[in-house]
Amino acid sequence: MRGFEPGTAFLAAVLLAGCGGGSGPAVVPDAPGAGAPPPDPPGHCELAVFTPPDQSPYRMPYGIGTAHTMFQGNCPPDPTWGHFGMFAYDFWMPLGTPLYAARDGTVIWANAQYRDGDHTPGHENNLLIQHADGTVIRYGHLTFDGIVVAVGDLVRQGDLVAHSGDTGNSGGPHLHVDLLADSMSVAKTNTLPLTFRNAGGRLAESGELLLNETYTALPD
Numbered sequence: 139m140r141g142f143e144p145g146t147a148f149l150a151a152v153l154l155a156g157c158g159g160g161s162g163p164a165v166v167p168d169a170p171g172a173g174a175p176p177p178d179p180p181g182h183c184e185l186a187v188f189t190p191p192d193q194s195p196y197r198m199p200y201g202i203g204t205a206h207t208m209f210q211g212n213c214p215p216d217p218t219w220g221h222f223g224m225f226a227y228d229f230w231m232p233l234g235t236p237l238y239a240a241r242d243g244t245v246i247w248a249n250a251q252y253r254d255g256d257h258t259p260g261h262e263n264n265l266l267i268q269h270a271d272g273t274v275i276r277y278g279h280l281t282f283d284g285i286v287v288a289v290g291d292l293v294r295q296g297d298l299v300a301h302s303g304d305t306g307n308s309g310g311p312h313l314h315v316d317l318l319a320d321s322m323s324v325a326k327t328n329t330l331p332l333t334f335r336n337a338g339g340r341l342a343e344s345g346e347l348l349l350n351e352t353y354t355a356l357p358d
C-alpha cells in the first residue's frame with residue numbers, strides 16, 4: 139500500500155466507496171477505530187450548487203469517444219443505496235477499462251492490492267488525485283494492480299492513471315467517482331457536487347448527470 143504516511147493515515151480504512159450496485163446499506167467508516175460515522179446532517183444534498191458544465195474544470199474519467207451508463211448518481215432518495223447523502227457517480231464498465239485524469243493534480247493515494255470480485259467492504263482499490271484548489275477526486279473499485287501512477291506523481295488532465303475494476307463493496311464491474319472538498323476526510327458530507335464539461339448525453343437542469351443515462355466522453 140502506498141501513501142500510508144502519518145498525514146494520510148486517516149485514509150487507510152475510510153476509502154469505501156459504498157456502492158454495492160444500488161443495494162445494501164452505506165458503509166463509510168470515518169477513520170480507523172472511529173466506529174460508526176455520524177449521520178449526515180440534513181441539507182448536505184439539498185444545498186448542492188453544480189458548476190455549469192461549460193465552466194467545469196473536469197473531464198469525463200474515461201476515454202474520449204467511449205460511452206458508459208451512469209447507474210447510481212448523487213444523493214439518491216433511498217437510504218439503502220450506497221450514495222445516500224453523498225455526491226458521487228457510478229458507471230458500469232468492463233473490468234480493465236482505461237481511466238484518465240479528470241483534471242491536473244497530484245496523486246495523494248493509490249492502493250491496488252485487492253482482488254476483484256470478493257465483494258468485501260474495505261477491499262476497495264482507490265486512487266485519489268488532489269487539484270490545485272485542494273479538492274480531491276476519487277476513483278473507486280479499481281482492478282487489482284490497476285493503477286499506473288504513484289503517490290507524489292503530477293498528472294495532467296487526460297493522462298492514463300488507472301483501470302477500472304470490481305473491488306470491495308461492489309455489485310459488479312464499475313467505476314465510482316466522487317469529488318472531495320479536501321484531503322482531510324472521505325466522509326459523505328465532504329463530497330461536492332461534480333459536473334463534467336464533455337459529457338455527451340442528456341443532463342439535468344442543474345448540469346449533473348442523470349440516472350441510467352449513457353454518456354459519451356466528447357473531445358474538447
Ligand SMILES: [Zn+2]
Binds near residue numbers: 156220315
Ligand atoms: Zn459509487
